[in-house]
Amino acid sequence: MRVQRCTSCAQHYFYPRPFCPRCGSGEVEWTAVSGEARLVSYIINHRPLPPFDPGTPIIVALVELAEGPRLMTNIVGVAPDPENLELDMPLKVEFTQREGFTLPVFAPAGAVA
Ligand SMILES: [Zn+2]
Incomplete structure (x- = not known):
């Protein structure tokens, strides 16, 4: 990244x-950058989110990179349930293809892919 x-x-x-x-x-x-980040805030969206609709519900999150910048992204690799999402939890970047674009998304660090 x-x-x-x-x-x-x-x-x-x-x-x-x-x-x-x-x-x-x-x-x-x-x-x-390292691709390491932490979870700052999130919502679990249950409505379609065009033009990138990977299926709902989806976790829309604000993450802070280890280097400082914050960005809006999605959390992947966990079920969209608050039980799985702890603020400040460590995250690691992954890349996904949507509608011809490569987008950075984040998964819990150490999660099984
Ligand atoms: Zn400067």
């Missing part, structure tokens, strides 16, 4: 843009 990083202040950030949101520098680069 890659996100942008400022080469002036070393801040990782998401979403992608041509300048650093922290210091304004245009000296930015794409860099590989």
Whole structure:
């Protein structure tokens, strides 16, 4: 997984843009990150979610990468039940294909795939 990083202040950030949101520098680069994250918040959505409808219910989550940026994504690899979702739980990135796009999703770290 890659996100942008400022080469002036070393801040990782998401979403992608041509300048650093922290210091304004245009000296930015794409860099590989660990793919490790933690669960910040989530909902379990029971309604269809076009155009990417992988089947419902689906876990829509806010995760924070180990490098700092937060992003909206889906949690996979567990049943969509609050019993399986503990805030701050460690997560690991996986990639899924939907409608011709490759999207990052997250599974509990150490989960059996
Ligand atoms: Zn910066």
